[in-house]
Amino acid sequence: MSYLIGSFNIRDFNFSNKSSDGEEVKRDFGKIADIIIKENFDIVAIQEVNAEIAIKHLTYILNKKRDFLHEWDYDFSGKAATTINDPEGYGFVWNKKRFRLLELPNKNNPTYYNCAGGKTLLRPPYYGRFTARGMRGGTNFELRIVNIHIQDSTYERERIAEFNVLVKQVLPRICDHQELSVQNEMMPAYTFLAGDYNLRLDKGDRAVIRIESITPTNYTGRNRYYKTVQEEKTSLRQAKEQSTIDDCYASNYDHFTCEMDLTKKLFLDVDRVEPLTGYFADEESPGKMLDSYRKKVSDHVPIKISIDLK
Template sequence: MAYRIGSFNMFKFSFRSDNEIRKNIKQIARIIYEQQFEIIALQEVFSKNAMDLLLKELGEHRWQGVWEAPNALSTLAAEGYAYIWDKTRFRLSTTVLPDGSTRIFKPHIYNQYKVNRSLGQRQLIRNPYYARFEPINGAFCEFRLINVHIMFSRNSTHNNILDAGAILLRKREFDILTKSLYLSIADKVYGNNRPSYTIILGDYNLNLPFSGAKNAFLNEVVEVDNGGTIRKLITVQKELTTLKSSPTEEQLKKKKDIIASYWANNFDHFTYDYDRFQGIGIHAGRINTIQQYCNNDYQLHRKEISDHVPITLDINLIK
């Protein structure tokens, strides 16, 4: 069975608009539907009302969603996550209890992880959103998804060059996600006894070194010592996914060629246990929604859709 899981940073997605952002809900829903997402993790969803508007446009008879905002350690990080999914393909994981009743897993902000303060780690500024999904009339398994948005910066920037201290803090948060939090979820045993596949997904604000981005790199493979057994977590999706800021009036007057170089960073990724996914067909990539839905008008995309493009993880459990 083949499944498509996605991630999309929605860029200040609220049910209200301002001079900078006027979301085109119809176009966003069209992207999700036409690109055949079955589950999509969303970041920067500022209210449940915003998610509900999107679900209404998609059709609530077929689409379902959940939303929650973490208690962020910084007011700059105060925002929410969401999951939306096709109800004909997936449902929240369900356990049948001894008395025959069922218990549906409730997605929640996840804060059960350890930090190594000797390595300079501290609690994540914005804890991730954890959900479990099982296919309907498909493979007997479940997908455990960890929706993340690593804080972009707690330090200053200068001339658009990221402060080295801020990058280090992001890398430390990535280490917590991979070396502590991932295994605490992947190794959990639930009563439904389904084989599980755990995936971190979202906006890491870090680039893979071979993506063409200029800085703020993460390690593609992280080795985790799990009681004497080495687990290898691999991060995929190497294409650029974020858009440069809108050009200034001065740049426009100089007729700078902004269309050919609107891509900025490779911030959006998936991470999973390499060995656990062996024997499974898996492919990650981006969808160029600027080209497909905005006629290469990247400023329109920033205003009406997002300053990111969505990414996909196609999983085929039978090669």
């Protein structure tokens, strides 16, 4: 059984006609819904949700397009940023025919992670715990998605410091949350960071994040190994007269991170969505595709990870 998880930074996601830096935008909720449905996502972690009404309306549009395989629900985090003037929050949308939220006694789900290093971040991570158990054809496992957006600081060292907190403190603790008992058997849990890291991933000497990063001795007293994936560029340049699709892309900022051990338990396949040619092909040039996409959708493209149980 295969499941597809997405991460999507939808810049300043609300009903405003201007982005935070004054760029004219007009979000096309139908187009965003088309991308989610046609890419066959089961769960999408969304960053930069500035108002609940935006993700609520997106879910409404998704359900207008639903069929017998899809029925959508959403969750909104509320304001994430610790700074007064930043309205940004997180959101999840998921296909209720494939996943449901776990019911946790005396706990909210999804919820912010404000323990340990989480409370030191500009935007504390927001994580949801989902399961396919009980769904038609579903598998007995738990999926923990930690929705993150590392600060867009001028100083790269500050962004790297947040990444280190997420991987060395937050991720291990969420991985180690007690697995839930189902009929006296433990339901295995698989945990992923997903989001906009504002950091480049590469294999070369100048990489900001290595493909495989080691977490030194942590609170459990043992070394742990993590893998960060998705090397394709995902942030977009300002629209000019770009003549090729490659010219439209700026940096590879959007990634997933998981424990190395998961690669022994799961088949993982990672890629970016190519929405410029996939959903704006009627525009006459790459520059026009880029301009239309930035105004109607975002300045990032979605990424996806396919999870197949071995």
